[in-house]
Amino acid sequence: xxxxxxxxxxxxxxxxxxxxxxxxxxxxxxxxxxxxxxxxxxxxxxxxxxxxxxxxxxxxxxxxxxxxxxxxxxxxxxxxxxxxxxxxxxxxxxxxxxxxxxxxxxxxxxxxxxxxxxxxxxxxxxxxxxxxxxxxxxxxxxxxxxxxxxxxxxxxxxxxxxxxxxxxxxxxxxxxxxxxxxxxxxxxxxxxxxxxxxxxxxxxxxxxxxxxxxxxxxxxxxxxxxxxxxxxxxxxxxxxxxxxxxxxxxxxxxxxxxxxxxxxxxxxxxxxxxxxxxxxxxxxxxxxxxxxxxxxxxxxxxxxxxxxxxxxxxxxxxxxxxxxxxxxxxxxxxxxxxxxxxxxxxxxxxxxxxxxxxxxxxxxxxxxxxxxxxxxxxxxxxxxxxxxxxxxxxxxxxxxxxxxxxxxxxxxxxxxxxxxxxxxxxxx
Numbered sequence: 001x002x003x004x005x006x007x008x009x010x011x012x013x014x015x016x017x018x019x020x021x022x023x024x025x026x027x028x029x030x031x032x033x034x035x036x037x038x039x040x041x042x043x044x045x046x047x048x049x050x051x052x053x054x055x056x057x058x059x060x061x062x063x064x065x066x067x068x069x070x071x072x073x074x075x076x077x078x079x080x081x082x083x084x085x086x087x088x089x090x091x092x093x094x095x096x097x098x099x100x101x102x103x104x105x106x107x108x109x110x111x112x113x114x115x116x117x118x119x120x121x122x123x124x125x126x127x128x129x130x131x132x133x134x135x136x137x138x139x140x141x142x143x144x145x146x147x148x149x150x151x152x153x154x155x156x157x158x159x160x161x162x163x164x165x166x167x168x169x170x171x172x173x174x175x176x177x178x179x180x181x182x183x184x185x186x187x188x189x190x191x192x193x194x195x196x197x198x199x200x201x202x203x204x205x206x207x208x209x210x211x212x213x214x215x216x217x218x219x220x221x222x223x224x225x226x227x228x229x230x231x232x233x234x235x236x237x238x239x240x241x242x243x244x245x246x247x248x249x250x251x252x253x254x255x256x257x258x259x260x261x262x263x264x265x266x267x268x269x270x271x272x273x274x275x276x277x278x279x280x281x282x283x284x285x286x287x288x289x290x291x292x293x294x295x296x297x298x299x300x301x302x303x304x305x306x307x308x309x310x311x312x313x314x315x316x317x318x319x320x321x322x323x324x325x326x327x328x329x330x331x332x333x334x335x336x337x338x339x340x341x342x343x344x345x346x347x348x349x350x351x352x353x354x355x356x357x358x359x360x361x362x363x364x365x366x367x368x369x370x371x372x373x374x375x376x377x378x379x380x381x382x383x384x385x386x387x388x389x390x391x392x393x394x395x396x397x398x399x400x401x402x403x404x405x406x407x408x409x410x411x412x413x414x415x416x417x418x419x420x421x422x423x424x425x426x427x428x
Contacts (some may be wrong), residue, residue: 007067008041008099009025010088017042017058020083033078036063036071038157041103057088059099063223069091072233132138143241147173148246149222151181152190156219160201184245184348186381189217189271194289197345207251207260207387208271210406214251214393216265224249228263240394248392272389275382276411281418285380289344292334301325305355308376321355350380353419361422364412371407375400383415 013236028037039061041161059310060078060123064071070079073241078084100233112313150377155166167178175181183202185191194203203218213236228251236250259401260267268274280288319338325331335344335351345350353360356377363372371387373379375397379387388394391406416423 001102005065005067006061006063006096007039008094008096009062009070010057010083010091010094010099012055012061012088013056013058013083014084015083017056020058024081024083028078029185032071036074037061037078038063041099042100058104058105059094062093093118099295106289116410121239131336144175144244147175148244148245152174152185152220152246153189153222155185156199156202156221157204160199161165163198163200166200179348183381184394187394188245188392189385189389190246195288197290205265206262206268206271207265208392209253209269210390211253211266213253214255214260214265215271216249216251217271217389217392218266220249231263233263245394250392254422259288270390272386273408273411275389276414276418277414279383279418282420285350285382286335286337286344289335289346289350292332292343292345295324295334295343299326305352307357319355321351347381349378349384350382353377353380359418359422362412362416363424363426364407365411365426366409369405369407369409371404371412372398372401373404375402377421378402379415383419386411386415 015140016258021042024040039059041061043057062070062074070139074251079087121149134410140353150169154169155161158165163182166182170176170181182191182193182338185412186193189206190203192203193199205219206217207214208217225235233255234252238248238250279285297315302313302316303323304316304318305323306314310323313322316336316340319336321333321335323331323333326367333348335346335354336342337344361374361379364370365372373395378384387407390404390408390411393405395402395404397403417420
């Protein structure tokens with residue numbers, strides 16, 4: 001396997017280096033340069049003591065076979081750009097130790113965590129609702145696997161960010177409704193989201209052991225496949241027929257825990273079962289949802305979910321799912337618990353599941369290890385995640401429901417019991 005070394009190329013720049021980082025970051029992503037440039041660090045400037053007329057230094061991390069060896073794409077696509085013309089030629093390369101005292105820890109300085117390139121966030125409207133739009137999915141263009149792969153690479157490089165930055169990025173890449181995109185990435189184990197929905201973070205790189213191989217999820221870079229290939233390891237790649245998720249990567253089951261760890265992944269024995277065992281029952285999950293205090297019902301217009309649609313109502317007086325509209329034009333979808341007199345927010349399908357009045361049921365086929373759930377009773381996101389992690393695949397649609405693959409009887413029954421779902425069995 002070819003060894004890759006990280007070193008730094010230094011530049012002089014007259015102006016605000018933070019603004020340069022903001023400007024250049026999207027370009028690096030678009031041109032697929034982040035596999036060579038994982039980090040940019042800027043000099044910490046004390047403007048009161050500036051004696052260089054506004055000139056400063058910034059350093060670009062390069063990953064190549066040896067220090068000073070600039071990859072061809074970087075030479076061709078980056079160095080000719082304005083802002084990168086004043087290369088510090090007296091010293092062809094720097095180490096992190098040599099520049100550590102010069103770089104600061106400002107918002108734009110890049111930490112080692114997640115190897116991310118920073119991105120300036122612009123705060124949304126104060127009443128912006130990160131859960132808005134989490135209803136039935138919109139139709140997306142087909143064959144977008146490569147774009148989803150690119151999205152995952154970018155998010156892995158950033159490491160963490162606000163809901164606004166995720167929404168902006170997925171929209172710019174042309175992937176459709178951001179709330180549906182982030183839900184899919186969470187289900188697949190690639191992303192985590194804060195309880196209030198305002199922040200996201202990339203999940204650790206995990207190899208989940210199943211009998212037929214390891215499913216890879218979490219942080220990913222475009223160099224992963226090349227690194228595995230150089231190590232002579234077979235990588236099984238499969239794509240969604242419509243290309244609506246990143247490429248599923250799987251490794252052979254013969255690899256040992258030590259080998260998986262040495263490759264850079266966290267070894268987990270059946271991540272789906274590990275998650276399922278630690279999930280609370282439905283009441284416990286409900287109580288864990290983010291409360292929203294201080295709501296004065298008379299100040300808003302209300303609609304209540306009635307099985308398959310929202311209908312107008314006056315003041316909320318029953319436990320259930322509600323849509324709250326303000327005179328200012330913004331909307332929130334919330335669950336009201338009359339017994340606790342508490343408003344709670346969470347994923348759209350999960351709140352709808354809480355509001356179900358009819359019997360909750362699902363159908364399990366032991367021979368094919370497939371689980372069918374009615375679309376109208378789609379499970380809360382964290383429970384559905386346990387089902388998706390079993391195969392690394394999103395569910396297929398069939399007969400007005402969702403079909404999950406590679407679900408063991410133990411997993412299906414455990415989750416059904418926790419959600420008070422009647423599990424019927426078939427011979428399909």
